[in-house]
Amino acid sequence: MIFDSLVLALAVLGFLKTKNNIMHADLKGSLKAIEKSWKVFEHNGKPMTKNQVIKVLEYGIAKGYETTRDFKENEVDEILKLKP
Numbered sequence: 001m002i003f004d005s006l007v008l009a010l011a012v013l014g015f016l017k018t019k020n021n022i023m024h025a026d027l028k029g030s031l032k033a034i035e036k037s038w039k040v041f042e043h044n045g046k047p048m049t050k051n052q053v054i055k056v057l058e059y060g061i062a063k064g065y066e067t068t069r070d071f072k073e074n075e076v077d078e079i080l081k082l083k084p
Helices: 006-013 029-030 034-040 049-061 077-083
Strands: 015-017 022-026
Touching: 022 029, 029 034, 029 049, 034 049, 049 077
Parallel strands: none
Antiparallel strands: 015 022
């Protein structure tokens, strides 16, 4: 999973969708509640900053993604390299 510890924390916040019994963060819901949700996002085992989370969520929404499941394997790495 792209965001390692996101599942449990967002389950509590109610921003998850399930598919094939696997939970994934809802991008629009996470962005709407960014003040709470950003703190639980991790990538490659490291916490993400609020700005990084916003950048990834907005990118995914612009691409038409609905959940974190929609990101391809190394896509988050590429998004974080993009200039604002």
